[in-house]
Amino acid sequence: MLWVAFVTIVTLCGLAVIGMPIIVALASSVVVFLLISGGWQLALPQQMLTGINDYILITLPLFILAGGIMNASGIADRLFAFATALFGWLRGGLAHVNVAVSLMFGGMIGTSVADLAGSGSILIPKMKANGYPGPLSAALTATSSGIGVLLPPSSPMILYSAVTGTSLGAMFLAGVVPGLLLAATLMLTVGVLARRHGWQPMEGFAWLQLLRTGRRAILPMGLPALILGGIIFGLFTPTEAGAFAVAYALFLAMGVYRTMRLKDLGRVLVEATILTGEVLLVVGFSVALGWALSEARVPIMLAEGLQSLFPFETVIPQIILLLLIAMVAGMVLDPLIPMIMPVLLPTLLTLDIDLVHFGILMIVTVVIGQVTPPVALALIVAARIGQEDVVATIRANTPFLVAMILFLLLLVCVPSLSTWLPYALM
Helix, strand or coil: CHHHHHHHHHHHHHHHHCCCCHHHHHHHHHHHHHHHHCCCCCHHHHHHHHHHCCHHHHHHHHHHHHHHHHHHCCCHHHHHHHHHHHHCCCCCHHHHHHHHHHHHHHHHHCCHHHHHHHHHHHHHHHHHHCCCCHHHHHHHHHHHHHHHHHCCCCHHHHHHHHHHCCCHHHHHHHCHHHHHHHHHHHHHHHHHHHHHHCCCCCCCCCHHHHHHHHHHHHHHHHHHHHHHHHHHCCCCCHHHHHHHHHHHHHHHHHHHCCCCCHHHHHHHHHHHHHHHHHHHHHHHHHHHHHHHHHHCCHHHHHHHHHHHHCCCCCCHHHHHHHHHHHHHHHCCCCCCHHHHHHHHHHHHHHCCCCHHHHHHHHHHHHHHHCCCCCCCHHHHHHHHHHCCCHHHHHHHCHHHHHHHHHHHHHHHHCCHHHHHHHHHHC
8 A cells, every 4th residue: 555655645745846835735635545456445535524624713813813903003113112011122122023013913813924924015015125135024024923933823733743642831821931942042143144244233222112012012012921821720711712712812902902993894704714715625625635645555554664664762853754744745735734734643643752742843843844945835935025035035044943953852852841831830
């Protein structure tokens, strides 16, 4: 059956590379498997229904809707002003502000591409106007947008929880420390580049400005903290947290700031519905693909191969190899988690790898995949926003990509960075 699995994977990757929609590529690969192996055709819809029949997926459309409302309510300006007061006095201050805005903004909307749409249109032109190279401005914005998916609400975490059965509350908590550390890593990289290229601060530090801008930004920034606090103290489940996030976003957008009208809300609802439908179709077909490859004994052979290659008590080399497989897949496939986790999960269980720890590693791998060719979706979006050449943007992203890979290796070698907080509080 190994050759059947090989043909299935080649079909999937081949269709993805030539530009076919990922839903079509997934469905076609499963159909090819069933035709070659002589499997039961009704297994495809059955496995799809099994994949999306998980109550935790109810949180997905809720958090997508909450993020869409926050994105459309114009809060990026408030966050930019606060980040400027907080980090603008550093050398290369505007680049540091770029990272800080992504940390604040991305934690509210849950997807890096939505973060790019909301903050990139402000940050990239502003950096270019202040003398920063255009490709580097787009590259930094694309890379920093990945910080947000490590903080709640996070769509990749919801998908990982649904596919693996890992506690979503534990995943939300596990991402807090790595998210802050990733922001610090990118700021350190910016500091090195600032000294090399002579980038100047934006303005001097002023406590009064910090307090004034912080007061205007405190309500939007409270959403991730309220979600985490509610889950930790048992005030609501993750699903109820999604409903709360929608209510809170509506309260800010239409009640406090009054920057959204009913017509705008209708557009956000339509966009959230379309995005939810696309993601759920990907989840369903991905679970079917995972079932097909499991029938071909791919996970068993992968686990046996890892154990024979690395017959040690430590699982670090095995985790690194699994992440390399995921990273290569992420260069072609997007979204990555629902497609690859059904294949890797049996191997993780066989090797007794902590699923919370591996979940954070996978989230960082997704972030790296979004800025790694040939797909590099985040870099393409950022280059379009900044009207820059994609190849030049990819080249300018090299120092940030290297920094993220080193950060991923640090998380692999020090699991407590991601597991300490959830195990201490839950």
